[in-house]
Amino acid sequence: MKLTDFYYDLPKELIAQHPAEPRDHARLMVYDRETGAVEHKYFYDLLEEVHAGDVLVFNDSKVIPARLHGKRVPTGGKVEVLLLTPVGEDKWEVLVKPGKKALPGTMIEFPAGLTCEVLDRTDFGGRVVQFHYEGVFDDIIDSIGEMPLPPYIHEKTENPDDYQTVYARERGSAAAPTAGLHFTDELLDKIRAKGVEEVFVTLHVGLGTFRPVEEENIEDHAMHSEFYSITEEAAHTINTAKAEGRRIIAVGTTSIRTLESAGTSGILKAGSGWTNIFIYPGFPFRIVDALVTNFHLPESTLLMLISAMSTREKILHAYDIAVQEKYRFFSFGDAMFIR
Numbered sequence: 270m271k272l273t274d275f276y277y278d279l280p281k282e283l284i285a286q287h288p289a290e291p292r293d294h295a296r297l298m299v300y301d302r303e304t305g306a307v308e309h310k311y312f313y314d315l316l317e318e319v320h321a322g323d324v325l326v327f328n329d330s331k332v333i334p335a336r337l338h339g340k341r342v343p344t345g346g347k348v349e350v351l352l353l354t355p356v357g358e359d360k361w362e363v364l365v366k367p368g369k370k371a372l373p374g375t376m377i378e379f380p381a382g383l384t385c386e387v388l389d390r391t392d393f394g395g396r397v398v399q400f401h402y403e404g405v406f407d408d409i410i411d412s413i414g415e416m417p418l419p420p421y422i423h424e425k426t427e428n429p430d431d432y433q434t435v436y437a438r439e440r441g442s443a444a445a446p447t448a449g450l451h452f453t454d455e456l457l458d459k460i461r462a463k464g465v466e467e468v469f470v471t472l473h474v475g476l477g478t479f480r481p482v483e484e485e486n487i488e489d490h491a492m493h494s495e496f497y498s499i500t501e502e503a504a505h506t507i508n509t510a511k512a513e514g515r516r517i518i519a520v521g522t523t524s525i526r527t528l529e530s531a532g533t534s535g536i537l538k539a540g541s542g543w544t545n546i547f548i549y550p551g552f553p554f555r556i557v558d559a560l561v562t563n564f565h566l567p568e569s570t571l572l573m574l575i576s577a578m579s580t581r582e583k584i585l586h587a588y589d590i591a592v593q594e595k596y597r598f599f600s601f602g603d604a605m606f607i608r
Contacts, residue, residue, distance in 0.1 A: 270487050270550065274581060275568045277588050285601035286424050288431050293456045296596055296603040298587065302559075305583040307590055312451045312604050315561070321464030322515040324507060325561075328446040328523045329469040331437035333407075334414030334429070339379040341370070348377050350385070350398070351417055352410070353443050353475045354496065359400045362391060364476070371396055380413045393476055393493050407440065417443055419600055431601075441473035441496070447600040448521035448562045468506050472497040472523040472544075482568060487549055492570065497527045498541035507537045507556065518559040522571050525557050532556035549573040550581050560607045564591055564598040578607050 289295035292312075299308040299318060310317075319325065335352040348371070351364040365371040365387070375387040377398075385398040402409055416429045426432060434449035435457070461467065476493040484490050507517055507528070519525040530544035531537055535555045547570065560578060565571035576584045587605070596603045 270581075272482055272485050272487055272568050275487075275572050275576065275585075277567050277585055277592070279567060279592060279598060283592065283595060283598050283602075284421050285597035285599060285603075286422055287426070288450060288601045289597075289603075291453060292435075292451050293453045295451050298591060298596065298603070298605045300579075300587050300605055300607050302579040302583075302607050305579065305586060307587055309594065313456055315606060316456065316459050316463065318606055318608065319460060319463065319465045319518065320516075322466075322510070322513075323518055324466045324468055324510045324515060325460065325518050325520055326468045326470060326503075326507070326524045326528060326557075327434070327436055327449055327520045328472050328474075328527065329434075329436055329438050330442040330446060330471050330473050330523070331440045332416060332433055332442045332445050332474075333440050334410055334416055335443045336415040336417045337379050337383075337410070337413065338415075339377045339383075339385075342376040342378050342384075346370070350377065350379075351443060352414075353395060354473070355441075356397060359402075359406065360388070361385075361398055361400065362395050362475075363398050364395050368394070368396070381409050383409050383413065393480065395476065419444065421599060422601065436469070438469075439471045439473075439498075441471075442475070444474040445600065446472075446474060446521045446523045448524075448604065450601070451561075451604050452520075466506060466510070468503045470497065470499050470503055470524060470527045472527045474523055480570075482570060482573075487573060490547060490570070492545040492547045494543040494545045495523075495526075496541065497530060497544055499527065499531055499537065499539050501539040504531075504537045504539040511535075511537075511556065516558045517556055518561065519557045520561045522560075522562060522565075522574050525560055525574065528556040529554060547573075548577050550577045552577040554578070562605050562607065563600065564588065564596060564602055564605060566599065575605075575607060
């Protein structure tokens with residue numbers, strides 16, 4: 270398949286700059302993966318779409334204020350550093366902007382006495398850096414860092430929690446698992462009261478989720494590895510539901526990647542590790558039956574993933590309808606339930 274097979278035309282005015290208020294008042298496209306039929310609802314109507322015995326699987330990763338502003342030493346040139354993945358002993362894989370002068374040996378200083386040295390380049394255009402500081406690293410990052418909003422969101426959010434799910438608890442993501450942004454505590458209470466089970470897994474969102482595809486043949490694209498974790502309790506709940514023929518509904522593409530990475534045999538395995546799974550049409554889903562997701566960028570791995578749940582043609586037709594109906598797109602946009 271070609272990269273251009275996943276292109277669609279999106280007017281810029283449909284790219285959401287702010288979340289819906291309240292969160293669960295975003296619009297919801299309900300999509301039948303077999304027939305391609307579409308219904309137009311609101312996110313709070315998800316309560317009508319889930320049933321007792323269903324299992325909703327959430328990614329509980331918490332976004333850290335991963336965007337740091339510093340300057341090179343001794344030149345004083347301004348630098349932006351985006352934290353991606355910790356690689357041990359205060360070493361991180363990061364993206365540096367501008368990156369051309371960020372050669373090994375480059376020193377960067379930040380407020381609060383934080384500094385880092387560039388140690389190496391990565392295969393994906395990033396850098397490995399060594400941080401130096403006094404005190405607690407997380408506290409320093411919380412005091413000087415910014416929430417790493419995507420580049421298509423041009424207005425800074427006044428409330429950092431706008432880019433955080435209500436159930437976020439495991440620090441480590443450089444971007445939000447955005448399908449979960451639509452849930453409120455009140456909606457979750459109603460879903461639980463209906464007899465729907467909830468399970469939390471963790472995948473720390475990094476470069477793999479938002480790195481653009483540059484190869485024309487999508488099969489040649491290499492995903493960047495991201496860390497995931499699944500508890501014994503979570504695996505048991507999901508495996509029991511699968512054995513009983515109950516639906517597993519992933520909330521977000523990161524949840525689906527976690528489940529399918531650890532469930533290649535059809536049985537979900539507890540544990541943690543790194544995944545570079547790339548899901549595109551033809552992929553044999555073994556764990557997930559349905560998906561709550563946002564509307565994704567043209568030619569992105571996320572659009573390829575949801576196309577795998579139906580067909581490329583049907584999903585792109587649904588996207589054409591979403592454009593015609595003026596749905597709001599991307600991180601702060603509206604949602605889609607693929608059932």
